[in-house]
Amino acid sequence: MNKLGNQLREELSLINWTQRDQNAVLRRIQEGEDPMKNNSRRSIGLILAAALLVMTVSAIAASMLFTPRHDAGRLADDALLSQYGITPKMMTLFHRDIVENEDGSATVVYEALEPDVRQGQNPIGMYTVTVADGKATAAWTLEGQDTSGGLSAQAWGAEQLTLYVEDYANTRHFMRENGLLAEEYEIGAIPSYEDWLAQQETRQAEVLAAASISLADARQYAKAALVESYRMTETQQNLLYQLEGEYDQTTYDMLNGRPVIHLYYHLSQGEEWTEMDGIYVVTVNLQSGAVEEIIYDSGLAGNG
Amino acid sequence: MQDERTHWLEMLMTTHGSAILRFCALQLKDVKLAEDAAQEVFLKAWKARDGFQGRSSERTWLYRIAINTCRDYQRTGWFRWVDRRITPEDLLHRGQEECRFDSLPVTQAVQTLPPKWRTAVYLRYCEGMKLADVASLQGVSQATVKRRLAKAAAMLREKLKGWYDE
Structure with missing residues (x-):
């Protein structure tokens, strides 16, 4: 891929950071600008709209409908936590x-995304929950x-x-140093x-x-479900x-004959990862x- | 103290300014927007300097800020509220030769990739970062980065058929 890298570098070399850019940054610092204030032009109307949305979402959450499939997933997650x-x-x-x-029962299977993380053996295994x-x-x-x-x-x-998720880089470094890390992964056929x-x-x-x-309704239900299930605060909702x-x-998708939509929501509460930050995929029956x-x-780690 | 801090920022901008700006341009597909974003990256770096613990290199740290900043810009409509702060001085200089992506075939092809693949391609092939560093920056495993690069390569080969075969 060097050919690609070289060509990309050459093309992008037309774009350069100039003294003008540098001066603009220094000027903004001199003016005492807080970079996070860039979006301060959001209008009062927008803030009111956000508040209204929170109220609407709360109202929907009160009458939220979850399918047995959702409940099975939730119960299975709880079982993995407690057991x-x-x-x-x-x-x-x-x-x-x-x-x-x-x-009417459900079988919930949890497969490791990186079964080959360790040289020669899958140490994570697979969990199966019967609900x-x-x-x-x-x-x-x-x-x-x-x-x-x-x-x-x-x-x-x-x-x-816990180590692998919370201190991913150091854990992998330690594994590499100790000959535990599988360096090469098989990449399957790429569609x-x-x-x-x-x-x-x-x-x-x-x-x-x-x-x-x-x-639009599906999106409203999805957001309300997140608020209800994860007890999200107003700030988090916004x-x-x-x-x-x-x-x-x-x-x-068609889920056992039922038409569904998978909606992806992102939550990022700051520069560093904060509890509940991440991606939520909500599947709504259409x-x-x-x-x-x-x-x-x-x-x-593992599935970003 | 302030002078030392300003000197540090100037060094940072001189050393990494163009690379960060190019990364932002590749992500945001708009040079002017990329200039705003890159400036914001350095403003954030200035603000967060005390929090920089030196556990990663300054370059890696800046890219972490740049990835987050571009992601914020990519949120629909976010940039509509950005105060671009165009001054008369800026207007004078804006007349300089503008970069047009339609004359940059490979850049344009890379810009059609999903944002995470694009980031991986830039960091790995343009910046020559190690797989482990790209993985750490994207908060994923090396296997995921490899998959992203492989998928990106397959897609680019298709898009740039003639160029690859040259």
Whole structure:
């Protein structure tokens, strides 16, 4: 890829930081400008609109509808926390899949996103939670294996996952220094981006044809669900945002025959990661408006 | 103390100004907006200097600020409220040759990539950063960065077919 890098460098060399830019920064400092005040031109109207939105969201939250699938996901997460100490923050290391069984129960599977993190062995394993009659029971493929001994333990429990998520760079550095880190990952076949886009367009048309509620309503339900489920403060509600235009991450899906939309919300409360910061994927049923699933990804490691 | 701090900022801007500006331009696809964003990066650096603990290099630290700043700018409509502070002096200089992306085929192709892939491509191939540093800056694993780069490469090969085959 050197050819690409060289050409990109050459083309971008037309854009240069000048003395004028430098002076502008120094002038703004002399004027005592707080860089964070740049958006101070937001009008009173905008602030009022935000306040109104918070009120509307709260009103919807009071009558929020969650499907059994959503409840199964929530109960399964709680079971992992109480049985194995797997916190919401660590969920960024897993892919969660909910299988709805015919008898009304659900099987929730948590697969490690980086099973090959350690040389020669998957230390994270897989968790399976069975949810039936409002009760959830979790099992781990590495049950009974020794989790003591830090990062070289036979199996990684909450202690190692905490390290990996909260001090990602140092943990990997330590693993590399001690010959524990798998340096090379296999990259699977890469589907063409255009193919994926085309597939999305077809699916979107199919889903929208089966929808009974508007996308605006779906967004309102999704936000209300987040507020309700995570007890978000007004400040957090105002900081919650969705990428739009070409950055829009919305996808459409058929979930066991039900048309759904996956809406991505981002929460960033400052320069440094703060509790609850991350990405929330809310799946809304486009026929009933009910929330089918919420996935939280702290974005701290592994799945950003 | 203030002089020392100002000197530090000037050194920072002289050393990293162009690289940060180019990164912002690649992300925001608008040179003027990129100038605003890059200036803001250095203002934030000035403000946060005491919090810089030297655990990463200054370059990595600046890119961390730049990634966040560009992400804020990319939020729909955010830049509509930005006070651009165009002064008469600026207007005089704005007449200088402007960069047009449509004459930069590779840059334009990279700009069509999703923002996270674009960031990875720039940091890895333009800045020559180690995979581990790019991963740390993007807050993801090296495997994720590799996947992003591989997907970006596949897409760019498609978009720049003639150029790659030259």
